[in-house]
Amino acid sequence: MISKIVKSGLTRRTFLKSTAVTAMSAGLPGASLAAGNTIKIGFLAPLTGAVAAWGKPGLDGCQIWAARVNAAGGIKLGDGSYNVEFVSYDNEYDPAKARTGATKLIREDGVSFIMMLGGDTWPGVQPVAEKTGMLFSTLLPSDLSPDTNMLIAPAEVHPIYNVTGVEWLAETKPELKTAVMCAQDDALGLPSVATYLAAFEAAGIEMLDEPLLFDPATTDFAPVVTRLISKNPDIVCLDTCYSDYVHPIAEQLFQQGFKGQIISCTADFYDQMIAKTSEDFMEGFVFQFPDFDDPALNGDNINFTDPNGFYEEFNRRHPGQWGAVSWEYASIMDLWKAAAEKAGSASPDAVAAAMKEGKGKHAFGDADWWGTELFGIDNALVGDWPVVAIEKGKARIKDFRSIPAWYAKHGDLLVKHMKAYDQMWDQRS
Amino acid sequence: MLDLLAQTGLNAVYAASYISLVAVGLVLIFGVMGVINFAHGELFMAGAYAIVALYAGLNVPFFLAVAAGLLFVGCLGLLMERALFRPLKDNPLGGLVASIGFLMILQALAVMGFGVRMVHIPPVTQEVIAFSDKVRLPVARLYVIIAAIVLLSALWYFLKRTRFGWALRASAQDPEAAALQGISITQTARVAMFIGAGLAGIAGALTAPLVSVNPHMGHSVIVTAFIVIIVGGVGSLEGAIVASVAYALVHTFVTTFWDGVLADIVGLSLMLVVLIVKPTGLFGSADRA
Secondary structure (H helix, E strand, C coil): CHHHHHHHHCCCCHHHHHHHHHHHHHCCCCCCCCCCCEEEEEEEECCCCCCHHHCHHHHHHHHHHHHHHHHCCCEEECCEEEEEEEEEEECCCCHHHHHHHHHHHHHCCCCCEEEECCHHHHHHHHHHHHHHCCCEECCCHHHCCCCCCCEEECCCCCCCCHHHHHHHHHHHCCCCCEEEEEEECCCCHHHHHHHHHHHHHHHCCEECCCCEEECCCCCCCHHHHHHHHCCCCCEEECCCCCHHHHHHHHHHHHHCCCCCEEECCCCCCHHHHHHHCCHHHHCCCEECCCCCCCHHHHCCCCCCCCHHHHHHHHHHHCCCCCCCCCCHHHHHHHHHHHHHHHHCCCCHHHHHHHHCCCCEEECCEEEEEECHHHHCCCCEEECEEEEEEEECCEEEEEEEEEHHHHHHHHHHHHHHHHHHCCCCCCCCC | CHHHHHHHHHHHHHHHHHHHHHHHHHHHHHHHHCCCCCCHHHHHHHHHHHHHHHHHHCCCCHHHHHHHHHHHHHHHHHHHHHHHHCCCCCCCCHHHHHHHHHHHHHHHHHHHHHCCCCECCCCCCCCEEECCCCCEEEHHHHHHHHHHHHHHHHHHHHHHHCHHHHHHHHHHHCHHHHHHCCCCHHHHHHHHHHHHHHHHHHHHHHHHHHCCECCCCHHHHHHHHHHHHHHHCCCCHHHHHHHHHHHHHHHHHHHHHCCHHHHHHHHHHHHHHHHHHCCCCCCCCHHHC
């Protein structure tokens, strides 16, 4: 809140942005791509700032994806093969910058598709999407509405998949009866709060307190944690807190003596959390994003090419930087490539139509285009999602759970809580 | 309930400690030089990155790294005084604009040197003083509290009991009269800048293992510091300390008993109420308001 007030009056990061992006670009593969024989894909996400952990690793993953695809002959369309090149724009998780970035990527760079993190930045981009007819993707289906025909959520169904972690926890640890929750007060935090509330209610887990919302500018989490654990909950839920918050909150939970269960949407760089707390403290920490060296990702149900090799290459290029989104944008590109090759064209309309024919090849298994009831449009690809727990210092997939199956049983609870937090598509302005 | 109050009180003392270190430095610079240093939050950030480089990167012992961080950021302050504030001292807005430019440079250097993302710093100590099961003070936070008490006491002694401290206060009250008495205004400005920047630097260095170290971490710190110095009275060291304690108490208790978003609203409302009732702030004087 305060940060937004100040930010609106001080565009002080322009210089920083250009410096950072230049610095990053310097490290990208310098493959020489013949003009006219290249498809450009826009990457419009936060590469700097508090939300960068959900942008920059995704771009790094895309560069690996591009190297793989280009080495294998590129994207085969009706009129020949094309190499793929990513053009990035750092929106700093700011709607106005995202709008500028979208315009630049379309008009100046001539991209065929734009991938976004979404969230607070989508409202800035939506008018550009409507005007140009460009195909966009988001990691946050909560951006979807009946007006977003050209916006798809084909990889991540945030925050709906969070129900799988709670469902699994309730089944495997039935002794856990009570929970508390905290979240940053923004477009990522609030729909996730509603989702976790629905999941806890469906699982019969009692919320001891209203979710504790904090300003995204918060740096000292001791008061937040003191409040959270004051009622002796069995479970502390960290919602979809950014990694910059998850780490200090986990450390505070450790220092203030919490010994219960922690569940969180993400646990990026969990090895650092273990270093700041202990392996014992982090044992059993439940979240939703696997490391891609997980043996469970080598099953026939997985639609991601060589996940273990991808993880190995990512860590070779960016040691210690693997995070929740490292694979997601690359996974979206798998879907986009398949659709473009099926349509024989990279035009946004043709790709969108081809992509939505029949079942979609989601990274974690075949899935359906879904979402009318919740988002007003069937533009989210929803199927199974993994539940991950930390065991002896390493993230391990414990199970794959069906989101549609949970929704079929408890969808009314999700709608109820989404409405209570003004997060339904018809409530969001 | 008593445990909750006690733990919240400890949290507030920690918050007051690092906020007061930052705010007092900001006030000192303004008091002596008449400059609002917008880059003060980035000096806090620079102190934190000194720990990243020395303690986390080169395995320098933590307190040695903190001392080096203080010196490094103090020298950054000297650089700002010489390169930015002195040439622009006759331009009312010049120093402010230059400090905004400098904060961008510091942020960009942090990005180039350490990347855009949060940096991991190994814990200095995981020891916790447990007053009870529910009332615990991590020793790493105790370091910040002790540092604030020692440094602010030393600063008070320096300003009130030493000749150079008197000269510094005289320069702040009436630079022309001080100069006529043979006091070097340039010299006092240098010292004020070194101490003010150093206080921000040591606050950043000591809190680095406890917070998320990133190039933008100075942003929220400077916002809080501005609220505090406006409430305390711009130019008043006592006001900055009292307001830091008041703000930290209010913000921490409201966060714990209501929520963090409301705490921000209450903090800003506190500032507005003080400004309406006493436009110069709690301890401010009309000529500095």
